[in-house]
Amino acid sequence: MAVATFEHDAELMLRVRGGDAQSFALLLAKHRGPVIHFLYRMIQNQAVAEELAQEVFLRVYRSRARYEPTAKFTTWLFRIASHVALNHIRDGKYERNQESLDQETDEGMGRQVASSAPNVEQRMLREARLAEVRRTIELLPAKQRAAVLMHKYQEMEYAQIAVALECSESAVKSLLFRAYETLRAKLAHMAG
Amino acid sequence: MKNTKDNACPLQKGDTELLLRYCAGSLAAGRVAEVERHVGVCPECRSWVEQQQTVWQALEAWEVEPVSADFDAALFARIAREEKRSGWQRWREAWRRLLPGGLDWRVAAPAGAVALLLVLGLAVENPFRREQAKAMVKLEAREIEQAERALEDLEMLRQLEPPEEETRL
Numbered sequence: 001m002a003v004a005t006f007e008h009d010a011e012l013m014l015r016v017r018g019g020d021a022q023s024f025a026l027l028l029a030k031h032r033g034p035v036i037h038f039l040y041r042m043i044q045n046q047a048v049a050e051e052l053a054q055e056v057f058l059r060v061y062r063s064r065a066r067y068e069p070t071a072k073f074t075t076w077l078f079r080i081a082s083h084v085a086l087n088h089i090r091d092g093k094y095e096r097n098q099e100s101l102d103q104e105t106d107e108g109m110g111r112q113v114a115s116s117a118p119n120v121e122q123r124m125l126r127e128a129r130l131a132e133v134r135r136t137i138e139l140l141p142a143k144q145r146a147a148v149l150m151h152k153y154q155e156m157e158y159a160q161i162a163v164a165l166e167c168s169e170s171a172v173k174s175l176l177f178r179a180y181e182t183l184r185a186k187l188a189h190m191a192g
Numbered sequence: 193m194k195n196t197k198d199n200a201c202p203l204q205k206g207d208t209e210l211l212l213r214y215c216a217g218s219l220a221a222g223r224v225a226e227v228e229r230h231v232g233v234c235p236e237c238r239s240w241v242e243q244q245q246t247v248w249q250a251l252e253a254w255e256v257e258p259v260s261a262d263f264d265a266a267l268f269a270r271i272a273r274e275e276k277r278s279g280w281q282r283w284r285e286a287w288r289r290l291l292p293g294g295l296d297w298r299v300a301a302p303a304g305a306v307a308l309l310l311v312l313g314l315a316v317e318n319p320f321r322r323e324q325a326k327a328m329v330k331l332e333a334r335e336i337e338q339a340e341r342a343l344e345d346l347e348m349l350r351q352l353e354p355p356e357e358e359t360r361l
Contacts, residue, residue: 028264033259036256058274129250134254151216173209180244183247183251184240184246188243188247191243
């Protein structure tokens with residue numbers, strides 16, 4: 001099944017290379033969501049994540065003439081997405097654009113208190129936990145964060161993450177080991 | 193995991209990757225059973241697995257916002273704009289991407305022009321220095337001429353003087 005998807009995506013991209021705009025639309029429809037969600041979790045700002053995703057797909061389109069199906073399409077796509085996200089963070093635009101977690105949480109809680117739903121307490125707890133998860137992910141160094149997000153949400157293999165982050169497989173293992181160590185230390189109290 | 197059967201603890205061996213794969217559900221069925229047997233008897237590994245599963249569940253609870261309805265339209269509009277752009281604009285964009293972040297063309301262009309002039313200045317011969325050299329050559333020629341004239345005058349004087357014997361008589 002995975003092989004079929006690999007071949008299908010690569011085939012679509014080869015058609016894009018041949019000038020088929022419809023194939024590009026199909027690739028966009030399939031991968032738009034995962035790319036935007038990855039960028040959103042990296043940057044934690046929906047508007048900026050969508051702006052960066054536009055840049056990612058624009059780069060895919062621009063490099064269609066040079067595309068060679070040497071790796072899985074998603075690996076190549078996430079390599080571009082990681083590059084765009086890490087550059088954005090490196091250039092210092094990240095802090096300016098980040099949505100205020102405290103503000104959002106307070107607003108969210110305000111809404112919960114105002115509503116007369118019976119599970120207000122549970123929803124407040126859920127909001128608080130989510131804010132804590134976001135804050136903890138945000139505290140991870142950018143490369144560790146990217147590795148965790150690709151591992152957890154995109155279910156990418158170490159070898160694929162290594163290609164996406166332009167590092168060795170052992171470097172990926174080290175990034176994930178340190179990242180999950182931090183996350184376990186900070187989020188273990190959420191058990192139960 | 194061949195060593196779990198021998199009661200070798202993945203944590204003691206530093207093989208957290210195995211436990212991580214187990215928590216992520218990416219282990220083969222046969223190995224899952226082996227890890228489960230070990231976790232059942234090893235409190236350290238059990239605690240590690242429980243903590244990792246907590247992290248996993250916490251991350252799963254992180255939902256994302258829906259994508260804007262006009263995302264595709266905005267992207268295709270950008271692509272259309274890009275296709276319309278002239279070659280010069282594309283070249284300028286490419287250079288802008290290569291330049292360090294924040295460097296303005298209004299600064300880069302004059303700086304480049306000054307650097308170019310300096311290079312040209314060094315490459316081309318200085319006209320003032322050339323004139324100076326010409327003057328020096330002229331001066332040297334004039335000096336030689338004067339010296340030659342002085343020698344000719346001396347020769348003439350020597351010819352006008354009476355021979356040595358005549359003077360003696």
